[in-house]
Amino acid sequence: MFPKKMVMIVGVIVLIAVNIILLSVFNRRYISYYGSGKIAISIVAPFQKATSTSIRFVRDIWRHYFFLVSVAKENERLRKDLNRAFEKNIQFKDFELSNARLRNLLNFQKTITDRVLAAEVIGKDPSPWFKTVLIDKGKRDGVEKGMAVVIPEGIAGQTTEVSAHYSKVLLIIDHNSAVDALVQRDRARGIIKGGSAGQCLFKYVLRKHDVVVDDIVVSSGLDGVFPKGLAVGYVSGVIKPKSGIFQEVTVTPYVDFEKLEEVLVVLTPKKHEFEREK
Amino acid sequence: MTYCYHVCICLFLIIVQTTVMPYIPLFQGFYDLLAPFVIYLCIFRPLRESIPVILFFGLVMDTISGGTFGLYLTTYLWLFIGVRWVITFLHVGNNPLLPFIVVAGVFMENLIFVSSSVIFEPGLRFTSEMSITIGVQVFWAIFTGPMFLLFFNYSFGKWDKRVKEISTRKVDR
Numbered sequence: 001m002f003p004k005k006m007v008m009i010v011g012v013i014v015l016i017a018v019n020i021i022l023l024s025v026f027n028r029r030y031i032s033y034y035g036s037g038k039i040a041i042s043i044v045a046p047f048q049k050a051t052s053t054s055i056r057f058v059r060d061i062w063r064h065y066f067f068l069v070s071v072a073k074e075n076e077r078l079r080k081d082l083n084r085a086f087e088k089n090i091q092f093k094d095f096e097l098s099n100a101r102l103r104n105l106l107n108f109q110k111t112i113t114d115r116v117l118a119a120e121v122i123g124k125d126p127s128p129w130f131k132t133v134l135i136d137k138g139k140r141d142g143v144e145k146g147m148a149v150v151i152p153e154g155i156a157g158q159t160t161e162v163s164a165h166y167s168k169v170l171l172i173i174d175h176n177s178a179v180d181a182l183v184q185r186d187r188a189r190g191i192i193k194g195g196s197a198g199q200c201l202f203k204y205v206l207r208k209h210d211v212v213v214d215d216i217v218v219s220s221g222l223d224g225v226f227p228k229g230l231a232v233g234y235v236s237g238v239i240k241p242k243s244g245i246f247q248e249v250t251v252t253p254y255v256d257f258e259k260l261e262e263v264l265v266v267l268t269p270k271k272h273e274f275e276r277e278k
Numbered sequence: 279m280t281y282c283y284h285v286c287i288c289l290f291l292i293i294v295q296t297t298v299m300p301y302i303p304l305f306q307g308f309y310d311l312l313a314p315f316v317i318y319l320c321i322f323r324p325l326r327e328s329i330p331v332i333l334f335f336g337l338v339m340d341t342i343s344g345g346t347f348g349l350y351l352t353t354y355l356w357l358f359i360g361v362r363w364v365i366t367f368l369h370v371g372n373n374p375l376l377p378f379i380v381v382a383g384v385f386m387e388n389l390i391f392v393s394s395s396v397i398f399e400p401g402l403r404f405t406s407e408m409s410i411t412i413g414v415q416v417f418w419a420i421f422t423g424p425m426f427l428l429f430f431n432y433s434f435g436k437w438d439k440r441v442k443e444i445s446t447r448k449v450d451r
Binding site for chain 2: 019020022023024026040041043044047048051052055059122123124125126127128129130131132134160161168170171174175176196197258
């Protein structure tokens with residue numbers, strides 16, 4: 001009835017349309033494919049762990065035993081100390097500001113220090129278009145979907161898929177990621193989204209706020225995933241358009257995602273509990 | 279045993295690109311190593327053998343990647359359909375044509391990834407960084423793609439020969 005070529009063309013068009021619709025459905029509603037996801041991660045992750053452990057073992061031997069043993073160790077220790085001091089400094093600054101502002105307004109309950117779990121990065125995303133990593137801790141270690149993943153320099157990402165022994169972490173530089181954040185100095189609020197070239201976009205920051213380059217951006221804690229006051233990055237670019245209500249702010253994360261090897265999973269995210277009025 | 283070979287090769291490629299290559303700065307921005315494998319299946323292996331491998335590893339890649347679920351599966355299936363269509367009128371068993379097929383495959387894969395990001399992420403625009411990423415991948419594909427195809431073909435030949443030898447020996451006993 002119809003020429004074969006015509007049928008072929010229509011078939012391909014229908015196939016493409018169905019394909020786009022299916023992808024759109026999966027994209028809008030993140031479905032955690034517990035069955036297939038768990039199996040696939042369980043197949044691949046042990047090999048990834050064995051390989052990355054071997055690579056690190058060889059590299060560590062080289063670094064620590066053949067290449068300036070003492071200097072490397074000293075350097076590593078100092079770097080850790082510096083990172084810790086850096087993190088503390090940012091936290092203290094944030095605590096100082098929030099204390100001064102809120103002391104008279106709210107009766108804050110003393111929050112318990114978050115429980116964290118150290119994990120190793122065992123694999124990175126196969127595609128340069130998406131930014132995720134696999135870590136070697138899973139459900140059996142207490143990790144759950146939607147937990148914050150941090151390192152001393154700042155926020156790294158959050159867990160999006162958890163199998164028995166391994167988890168997938170969506171990094172903050174992925175364009176699907178969103179972190180509720182504040183500018184530490186003037187408390188301008190916005191959403192940190194993944195941008196291009198390892199940078200983040202600080203979206204929905206109102207034009208009225210005086211955000212300047214080098215301002216520190218910290219997590220607000222309002223997304224219920226990341227504890228409040230953790231460093232995200234520093235402002236590296238601000239564009240105030242002539243029209244519109246928001247300004248375009250670019251944030252450079254403190255975390256070097258190319259060198260991400262060990263991370264901390266925050267097991268009990270801080271809940272801001274306000275004492276009820278008696 | 280043929281499936282065993284395919285599973286081993288795919289696992290090896292996934293491990294290399296997710297665990298080994300990130301440690302080597304030179305290979306940052308390298309293309310998806312499973313793309314030449316899918317092309318190899320299209321050109322050198324029968325349909326009934328290729329489809330299950332593509333479906334399974336498409337799902338595996340979707341699970342370990344941060345993209346929309348089904349994106350890798352979609353990409354590999356369209357890559358498969360595209361290359362199958364091309365080989366109906368091009369004799370790609372000819373080695374000089376292999377680089378072009380791999381480059382076209384890698385380009386198509388990136389095009390699907392970028393298109394899906396632009397379509398499903400409101401506000402996301404095609405940037406110069408994206409074109410650089412695609413350019414680097416295409417550059418790598420021109421020079422290394424055909425080598426991968428020839429390696430897959432050669433190693434499968436060796437594997438098949440070895441398996442046949444072993445099974446013949448068993449029959450003789």
